[in-house]
Each structure stands twice: as structure tokens, then as C-alpha cells.
Amino acid sequence: MNIYVSNLSFNVQDEDLREFFAPYGEVVSSKIINDRETGNSRGFGFVEMSDEAASKKAIAELDGATVEGRAIKVMEAKPKENKPNRSNGGGGNYNNSGSYNKNRY
Numbered sequence: 001m002n003i004y005v006s007n008l009s010f011n012v013q014d015e016d017l018r019e020f021f022a023p024y025g026e027v028v029s030s031k032i033i034n035d036r037e038t039g040n041s042r043g044f045g046f047v048e049m050s051d052e053a054a055s056k057k058a059i060a061e062l063d064g065a066t067v068e069g070r071a072i073k074v075m076e077a078k079p080k081e082n083k084p085n086r087s088n089g090g091g092g093n094y095n096n097s098g099s100y101n102k103n104r105y
Contacts, residue, residue: 001055002077006044008032009068014045020062021047025054046077 005017018030032045049055055076063074 001049001052003047003055004075004077006073007070008043008072009070010041017045017047021058024058026050
């Protein structure tokens with residue numbers, strides 16, 4: 001099961017995240033999400049655990065836990081939504097028909 005963890009301290013690293021969940025079962029992967037430009041933590045990450053029962057127990061027990069002075073939020077990760085790609089006309093539709101000022105010139 002994939003688990004979303006937010007409100008993390010910016011000091012938390014991938015391995016720290018793994019250690020928070022390891023007592024509940026096998027952690028397949030742990031990843032802190034970093035800003036593309038700065039490389040700094042964005043304050044959230046994902047943990048994947050192999051056992052669903054262990055995942056649910058970890059979510060129940062770690063949600064609201066204090067880590068480095070911050071109350072973390074832990075929940076089952078939702079699938080990423082497909083968003084329209086602005087480069088292919090999926091957003092805004094500004095002047096895509098050429099109608100603006102069509103008869104002006």
C-alpha cells in the first residue's frame with residue numbers, strides 16, 4: 001500500500017521516513033519529495049509497505065504523531081489525477097481559434 005505523509009520537518013530524509021514505518025512491517029520504499037529547482041524538501045513524502053494490514057496499522061498509529069516538533073499527517077495515498085497539459089491547449093483556450101480581432105486587419 002502506498003502511504004502519503006505530510007507536514008514533515010524539512011530535515012527529514014528518505015531513511016528517516018523508512019525508520020518511522022519499519023516497526024509496523026516491511027517498507028518497500030520511502031521517498032521525501034524535493035523541490036525541482038532548489039532540491040530542498042517540500043515537507044511531504046511517500047512510503048510503500050508490502051502488507052496492507054501493517055500499512056493500515058501504521059496509518060492509524062502514526063497519523064497525528066509528533067516528529068521533530070511537528071504533528072504529521074498520514075493517510076493512504078490517492079492515485080495521481082491526470083491534469084490537462086497546458087502546452088497542448090488543455091488549459092485556458094485563449095485565442096486558439098484565431099477569432100480575436102479576426103476582422104480588424
